Amino acid sequence: MFLCSHNFTYQHSSTNRIRVTWKQQGGRRTYIDLKVIFVSFEFLLTGLEISCACFDFEVLKKKLKMPLYKLTYFPVTALAEPIRFIFSYASIPFEDERIKKDVWPEIKPLTPYGQLPMLVADRRKVAQSTAICRYLAKQYDLAGKTDWANLHIDATVDTIHDIRHKIAAFHYEEDEKVKAAKRKAAEETLLFILERLDQQVKENDGYFYDGTLSWADLTFVALLDYLNFMYKSDLIENYENLKLLEKKVLLLPKIKNWIERRPVSEFEMPSYRLTYFNITGLAEPIRLVLHQSGIKFEDRRLTQDEWPEVKKGMPLGQVPVLEVDGKAYYQSKAILRLLARKNNLYGSNDEEAFLIDATVDTIDDVRAAYSQYHFEQDPGYKAKLKANAEKKLPMLHKLDEQVKKNGGHFVNGKLTWADLFYAAQSETLSNMLQTDINKDHPELKKLVEKVRSLPNIKAYLDSRPQSMF
Numbered sequence: 001m002f003l004c005s006h007n008f009t010y011q012h013s014s015t016n017r018i019r020v021t022w023k024q025q026g027g028r029r030t031y032i033d034l035k036v037i038f039v040s041f042e043f044l045l046t047g048l049e050i051s052c053a054c055f056d057f058e059v060l061k062k063k064l065k066m067p068l069y070k071l072t073y074f075p076v077t078a079l080a081e082p083i084r085f086i087f088s089y090a091s092i093p094f095e096d097e098r099i100k101k102d103v104w105p106e107i108k109p110l111t112p113y114g115q116l117p118m119l120v121a122d123r124r125k126v127a128q129s130t131a132i133c134r135y136l137a138k139q140y141d142l143a144g145k146t147d148w149a150n151l152h153i154d155a156t157v158d159t160i161h162d163i164r165h166k167i168a169a170f171h172y173e174e175d176e177k178v179k180a181a182k183r184k185a186a187e188e189t190l191l192f193i194l195e196r197l198d199q200q201v202k203e204n205d206g207y208f209y210d211g212t213l214s215w216a217d218l219t220f221v222a223l224l225d226y227l228n229f230m231y232k233s234d235l236i237e238n239y240e241n242l243k244l245l246e247k248k249v250l251l252l253p254k255i256k257n258w259i260e261r262r263p264v265s266e267f268e269m270p271s272y273r274l275t276y277f278n279i280t281g282l283a284e285p286i287r288l289v290l291h292q293s294g295i296k297f298e299d300r301r302l303t304q305d306e307w308p309e310v311k312k313g314m315p316l317g318q319v320p321v322l323e324v325d326g327k328a329y330y331q332s333k334a335i336l337r338l339l340a341r342k343n344n345l346y347g348s349n350d351e352e353a354f355l356i357d358a359t360v361d362t363i364d365d366v367r368a369a370y371s372q373y374h375f376e377q378d379p380g381y382k383a384k385l386k387a388n389a390e391k392k393l394p395m396l397h398k399l400d401e402q403v404k405k406n407g408g409h410f411v412n413g414k415l416t417w418a419d420l421f422y423a424a425q426s427e428t429l430s431n432m433l434q435t436d437i438n439k440d441h442p443e444l445k446k447l448v449e450k451v452r453s454l455p456n457i458k459a460y461l462d463s464r465p466q467s468m469f
Contacts, residue, residue: 069094073117074101077265079129080117081222086133086215088258090140098263130157137215149209156200156208156216163193163235164227171230174348176415194239201241206248213249221249225265232294232343272297275310276320279467280431282332283320284424288451289336289417291460293343301465333360340417352411359410359418362399366392367425374432396441403443408450415454423451 069087073080075098087094099107099116111118112127119125119132126132134154137143144150166189170182197208197220205211208220224246227235236242249255272290276283278301290297302310302319311317315330322329322339329335340346340356347353369392373385399410399422407413410422426448429437438445451457 068122070097070120071095071117072097072099072107072111072120074099074104075263075265076226077222078226081226082133082215082219083117083119083129083136084258084262085218085222085255086136086140086142088254089142089218089252090136091254092136092140130161133157133215133219142213142215142218144209144214152209153214153216156197157219159193159197160216160220160223163190164223166190167227167230167235174344176344190235194236194242198236198239198241201245206241206244208245213252217245217249218255221246221255233296271323271325273300273323274298274320275300275302275314275323277302277304277307278465280424280428284428285417285421286320286322286332286335286339287460287464288420288424288457289339289343289345291456292420292454293339293345294456295339295343299465301467333364336360336417336421345415345417345420347411347414347416352416355411356416356418359399359402360421362395363418363422363425366395367429370429370432396437396444400441400443403447408443408447410447415451419447419451420457423448423457 069092071080071083071087071094084094084096086092108114112125115127117129117132118127126135134143134157144153166186170179170186173179173182200208207213208216220242224235236246250259272295274283274286274290274297287299314321315328318330320330320332320335322335329338337346337357347356366389369385369389373382373389376382376385402410409415410418422444426437426444436445438448452461
């Protein structure tokens with residue numbers, strides 16, 4: 001409740017601002033532009049001319065003759081974000097209710113169709129995000145001026161959601177083989193659609209229709225972080241006009257203000273930076289997991305001259321270190337487990353996770369033994385380390401048999417980070433020993449070839465910097 005003790009005059013303008021004016025001693029007039037905080041959204045009141053002693057939101061709502069909106073969704077952007085963008089752009093107050101998944105079973109029966117987002121306007125419930133956006137767009141001057149204009153805008157929005165459906169189809173697929181097939185089929189369609197949308201923006205002076213901002217533009221940009229999250233990459237990286245549209249919308253003052261204040265969503269793409277030397281070594285498995293997961297990252301490769309200064313800022317004075325939105329993660333296998341969990345490379349249950357861990361530790365036993373031998377400078381001790389390393393070779397026979405029993409992978413016939421780990425480390429070991437360590441292990445050799453032929457991995461291997469080893 002806002003309390004007043006003076007004779008105020010409230011005036012509104014077409015710019016949706018309210019000016020509060022009062023008289024001080026001597027007749028001088030003073031004014032402020034009033035802002036009211038409601039729930040999580042800051043909005044500017046309109047249409048008032050009151051001399052009052054006090055008022056609260058219910059009184060103001062009646063004066064303004066506007067509905068009280070409540071938007072219910074999960075704590076993510078996704079389907080609710082276009083609605084939030086429209087509210088924000090139009091300076092419309094709303095309650096942004098974000099429910100946790102554990103309370104969803106209780107709320108689900110109370111929704112119109114058992115799904116979210118749901119909008120409540122003066123106790124009237126409605127569902128279907130696109131229908132809600134279309135309604136709000138008509139209310140707040142973001143729709144077309146004619147039926148023909150609305151037809152074009154609606155067609156564009158439907159096309160945007162076609163993109164979302166295509167990407168979601170493979171993103172949420174759990175079977176890796178089916179996922180790969182769905183992605184391959186979807187990418188051909190996505191390429192065609194995105195080229196058409198990019199051209200559409202170019203022909204319409206930077207917007208989707210008639211050189212004017214519409215709810216189609218807000219919908220597209222609002223959904224982008226969700227689409228990029230599912231696609232594991234910047235969907236419009238190669239589309240200049242769509243990138244310009246994105247930038248234009250994000251720079252709109254009210255949209256910019258909303259984005260700066262909104263809660264963090266799990267669908268927002270974090271920034272990654274991996275720091276290591278210009279060698280394969282301990283960082284190469286991490287690079288493979290990042291590339292296979294479609295995660296864009298800065299591959300920071302240090303020189304020996306740079307290392308003393310960089311070392312001071314490393315958590316344990318060693319690398320590799322992965323920074324995610326500025327937060328440092330260290331210890332290579334711990335980093336790999338973190339990434340594998342987030343990107344469906346850690347098996348489907350605890351049993352599979354155990355088998356993956358055991359396999360990785362076995363591989364690392366071989367790597368550690370040969371690394372000690374390779375880098376040792378003392379000739380006498382080096383001979384002892386060589387003998388110790390050669391005792392580890394039977395482990396490769398066991399690993400070869402494991403792959404054969406598991407359908408070409410280490411665990412239950414599916415791609416996991418153990419496969420990527422071996423592909424990276426077998427290259428490092430082969431370079432150190434100057435021989436192919438898989439030459440006597442046909443199943444391991446086929447596994448490495450399979451990993452290296454994965455589209456994302458192959459693209460990385462074809463373009464990666466030439467390393468020392």
